[in-house]
Amino acid sequence: xxxxxxxxxxxxxxxxxxxxxxxxxxxxxxxxxxxxxxxxxxxxxxxxxxxxxxxxxxxxxxxxxxxxxxxxxxxxxxxxxxxxxxxxxxxxxxxxxxxxxxxxxxxxxxxxxxxxxxxxxxxxxxxxxxxxxxxxxxxxxxxxxxxxxxxxxxxxxxxxxxxxxxxxxxxxxxxxxxxxxxxxxxxxxxxxxxxxxxxxxxxxxxxxxxxxxxxxxxxxxxxxxxxxxxxxxxxxxxxxxxxxxxxxxxxxxxxxxxxxxxxxxxxxxx
Numbered sequence: 032x033x034x035x036x037x038x039x040x041x042x043x044x045x046x047x048x049x050x051x052x053x054x055x056x057x058x059x060x061x062x063x064x065x066x067x068x069x070x071x072x073x074x075x076x077x078x079x080x081x082x083x084x085x086x087x088x089x090x091x092x093x094x095x096x097x098x099x100x101x102x103x104x105x106x107x108x109x110x111x112x113x114x115x116x117x118x119x120x121x122x123x124x125x126x127x128x129x130x131x132x133x134x135x136x137x138x139x140x141x142x143x144x145x146x147x148x149x150x151x152x153x154x155x156x157x158x159x160x161x162x163x164x165x166x167x168x169x170x171x172x173x174x175x176x177x178x179x180x181x182x183x184x185x186x187x188x189x190x191x192x193x194x195x196x197x198x199x200x201x202x203x204x205x206x207x208x209x210x211x212x213x214x215x216x217x218x219x220x221x222x223x224x225x226x227x228x229x230x231x232x233x234x235x236x237x238x239x240x241x242x243x244x245x246x247x248x249x250x251x252x253x254x255x256x257x258x259x260x261x262x263x264x265x266x267x268x269x270x271x272x273x274x275x276x277x278x279x280x281x282x283x284x285x286x287x288x289x290x291x292x293x294x295x296x297x298x299x300x301x
Contacts, residue, residue: 035083040076042069044094050087051237052080052138059095062147064103067110067122070129070151077132087241087248087300089138090233091155093145096226098168101150108177123183126151130184133158134256137249139240143233144168145226149208154184157193157219160252161236164220165229168211176206192259194219244282245300250274 036047044055054073056063080086091098102108111119133140133155142159149171156162156170164170172190174183181187181203190199194217202209214220224232240248250273258266277283282298289296 033079033082034085035076035079036085038076040072042066042072045076047085048090048234049238050085050241051234052086052089053092053234054089055092055094056099056152057094059097061103062097062100063094063152064100064106065151066103066106070126074125074129074132077129077136080132080136080138083138086138087245088237089136089140090237091140091142091159092230092233093143096167097146098142098144098148099150099152099155100147101152101173127184130154130158137252139237139248139252141233141237143229144170144220145229149173151184154186157186157189158184160255162214162220163222163224163229163233163236164211164214165226166211166223167226168214168220168223170209170211170214170219171206172202173206175204181206188259193217242298244277244280244286244298246280246282247277250277 035052038045043057046053056065056069058064077089080089111122114122139161140159141161141163142156144156144162144164146165146167147169148156148164149169150173153170153172172181172183172186174181174186186203187199190203193199194202198217201207209217209219211220211223215223222232254266254270254273258269261269281301282296285298286296
């Protein structure tokens with residue numbers, strides 16, 4: 032196990048709010064683009080989070096009124112057009128590994144989206160467990176608009192499960208912007224908040240989740256991801272095993288005793 036409160040990343044900002052890790056990308060003057068280095072550092076950070084004892088929830092926040100403008104045109108797109116197939120595949124696998132790391136980190140992840148949220152930025156939001164946004168959020172899976180397929184970083188697998196096959200197909204074929212109102216009505220966004228209230232709302236939600244049974248939350252995230260490829264029978268059996276493990280935790284016993292005493296349980300994550 033490890034402690035991550037003192038993490039000092041080189042390519043994004045990190046701070047702790049209690050047991051909630053708060054991340055935002057840098058360079059707001061460029062709408063917070065991703066680079067080769069920030070992709071890799073984010074991937075490694077989420078991989079390490081599996082073993083973090085002091086992080087229960089992660090929140091991605093906007094910076095300077097925008098969430099993320101995707102891969103940097105000069106730092107990523109330019110170099111990509113000069114790479115051979117082996118180098119390109121190494122890059123696309125690396126970006127996909129960031130999504131895998133977010134899915135596999137064992138911590139609920141919340142994206143708080145304002146302004147521009149496009150390309151890989153939209154993918155980060157998609158890969159999060161929960162998404163909040165402002166009315167000004169503009170989300171686009173714009174790969175098609177730069178001559179690429181919509182099937183990037185798991186979008187063709189994950190986006191239809193969130194908003195439906197037809198809606199996902201339209202966004203991925205056209206690369207058009209999904210408005211905040213569309214995102215909320217389609218289920219991409221869990222709620223909309225005014226700009227001045229967004230981060231506070233995200234942290235409040237994160238705090239509520241962090242105060243819950245964190246081992247059980249990890250199990251919920253694991254099953255939400257793993258059951259995509261299971262039959263209903265397999266899923267029911269997997270959930271039976273997962274729930275039996277949760278029933279062995281002290282948090283389960285704490286909840287029982289609190290209920291009997293007419294009190295609110297105080298969970299400790301074990």
